[in-house]
Amino acid sequence: MDDVTKHNSPQTGIWITYGIGVYDITSFVPKHPGSDKVMLAAGSAIDPFWHIYQQHNTKEVLKLLETFRIGNLKEDDVIGTKDLDNPWATEPKRHPILKAATQRPFNAEPPASVLVDSFLTPNEFFYVRNHLPVPEVNIEEYELEIDVELNDKSKRLSFEELKKLPKHTVTATIMCGGNRRGEMMEIKPIKGLPWGPSAVGNAEWSGVRLVDLLKEMGVESDETSHVHFEGLDTDPTHTPYAASIPLSKAMDPRGDVILAYEMNGQPLNRDHGYPLRAIVPGVVGSRNVKWLGRIVVSKDESDSHWQQNDYKSFSPSTDWDTVDFKRAPAIQNMPITSAICTPANGDRLEAKDGYITVKGYAWSGGGQAIIRVDLSVDGGNSWIVADLDQVEQGTGRGRHWSWSLWTAKIPVKRGQKIEIWSKAVDDNYNAQPETFKNIWNLRGVVGNAYSRVKVEVK
Ligand SMILES: Nc1nc2c(c(=O)[nH]1)N[C@H]1C(S)=C(S)[C@@H](COP(=O)(O)O)O[C@H]1N2
Numbered sequence: 001m002d003d004v005t006k007h008n009s010p011q012t013g014i015w016i017t018y019g020i021g022v023y024d025i026t027s028f029v030p031k032h033p034g035s036d037k038v039m040l041a042a043g044s045a046i047d048p049f050w051h052i053y054q055q056h057n058t059k060e061v062l063k064l065l066e067t068f069r070i071g072n073l074k075e076d077d078v079i080g081t082k083d084l085d086n087p088w089a090t091e092p093k094r095h096p097i098l099k100a101a102t103q104r105p106f107n108a109e110p111p112a113s114v115l116v117d118s119f120l121t122p123n124e125f126f127y128v129r130n131h132l133p134v135p136e137v138n139i140e141e142y143e144l145e146i147d148v149e150l151n152d153k154s155k156r157l158s159f160e161e162l163k164k165l166p167k168h169t170v171t172a173t174i175m176c177g178g179n180r181r182g183e184m185m186e187i188k189p190i191k192g193l194p195w196g197p198s199a200v201g202n203a204e205w206s207g208v209r210l211v212d213l214l215k216e217m218g219v220e221s222d223e224t225s226h227v228h229f230e231g232l233d234t235d236p237t238h239t240p241y242a243a244s245i246p247l248s249k250a251m252d253p254r255g256d257v258i259l260a261y262e263m264n265g266q267p268l269n270r271d272h273g274y275p276l277r278a279i280v281p282g283v284v285g286s287r288n289v290k291w292l293g294r295i296v297v298s299k300d301e302s303d304s305h306w307q308q309n310d311y312k313s314f315s316p317s318t319d320w321d322t323v324d325f326k327r328a329p330a331i332q333n334m335p336i337t338s339a340i341c342t343p344a345n346g347d348r349l350e351a352k353d354g355y356i357t358v359k360g361y362a363w364s365g366g367g368q369a370i371i372r373v374d375l376s377v378d379g380g381n382s383w384i385v386a387d388l389d390q391v392e393q394g395t396g397r398g399r400h401w402s403w404s405l406w407t408a409k410i411p412v413k414r415g416q417k418i419e420i421w422s423k424a425v426d427d428n429y430n431a432q433p434e435t436f437k438n439i440w441n442l443r444g445v446v447g448n449a450y451s452r453v454k455v456e457v458k
Pocket residue numbers: 126127128129130131132174175176177230231232233241242271272273284285286287288289290291292
């Protein structure tokens with residue numbers, strides 16, 4: 001340091017550093033609403049804290065701070081966020097309702113009962129699936145790069161330019177390929193996050209239609225090419241998270257693929273991909289790339305780990321010694337599934353007029369509509385048809401991108417112990433498989449067997 005002594009006693013006051021500046025904030029602290037956060041940085045750099053608590057990093061605060069400047073750091077002493085070797089220092093704050101399977105990277109789902117409270121899942125309650133630290137994006141410097149290898153055209157768009165393009169809204173469910181893996185793991189262990197049934201949510205997404213952007217760049221659809229999405233989140237070797245979808249899906253105006261900057265009418269929050277993410281309706285969550293930095297139109301599929309060596313399913317008898325990831329296609333459209341969200345497994349509940357109420361969701365990938373959800377409490381000997389809470393209109397045939405929430409009343413007797421099963425059917429008349437045993441796979445993906453919940457009637 002040049003002219004500041006490195007200590008922080010009451011005599012000399014409270015000082016912090018920000019960038020190269022050194023500030024005596026003794027008289028600033030009592031006036032500042034977030035001073036508890038500021039005090040965390042006392043005697044050190046405020047930079048990392050202001051990246052977490054971004055509400056403090058405003059022009060006004062910075063201007064005020066400037067009036068307390070008492071000196072400058074030597075270049076070597078600057079603790080900017082770039083110099084932090086902790087990539088987790090800038091993770092956003094999360095709602096405590098999200099039950100975290102892992103903190104770093106952050107992976108969490110809400111309690112299932114939250115899902116059936118509303119057709120659109122509130123942003124703060126929407127599951128989060130991150131493979132890497134959440135990237136820090138400066139919106140002024142942000143650019144989306146589009147490279148079309150098929151015709152050698154490239155383009156860069158600022159966030160402002162993107163927002164000037166025609167805005168489209170699509171309501172779509174996103175589901176992790178590993179949703180319900182926890183149930184599959186009960187059959188045989190699996191390497192992977194033990195997701196419950198809530199690695200899924202439904203939201204209204206707004207942004208730019210991908211087909212519009214690509215057409216502008218002279219792209220024509222074909223049956224064999226691919227569109228890669230690269231995130232701004234990178235691993236320690238600077239490789240970004242990436243995945244691809246077939247070009248034919250991207251170019252289909254009825255495919256409704258958008259680059260979204262809004263979720264349920266709000267700007268995307270950091271966990272869900274601020275400032276821009278791909279929304280690929282009907283397709284597994286992993287292709288809905290967040291923090292979108294680059295799009296590539298290529299003859300080849302993405303060679304990313306997540307496209308090639310993950311999010312694929314195999315025979316139950318395939319193990320890590322025999323698996324050949326090249327032999328299975330990357331998951332795109334998701335299969336049909338449903339889950340009972342209330343009551344929860346193990347609940348003891350009161351019957352009302354001889355009935356209990358059961359609620360859940362049902363969804364099928366690829367734009368298929370849910371036409372029916374059947375429930376059984378006697379091992380499949382008899383079935384009760386649930387009421388669909390909303391007949392999901394979608395945007396046309398084969399464009400049913402949202403889930404259907406459902407409700408059923410089940411007659412029960414006092415003291416009865418039952419196992420409730422749910423089985424959904426889509427408009428292709430595809431139904432869920434009966435057991436996880438028969439669909440077990442070593443990655444624990446597309447786990448769509450009947451949902452089963454054991455309860456006792458008080
Ligand atoms: N850039 C980037 N995009 C990503 C991921 C990621 O780790 N990085 N995770 C994917 C996976 S596996 C899923 S299931 C969804 C989760 O989206 P959400 O966190 O908004 O619910 O984002 C996908 N997009």
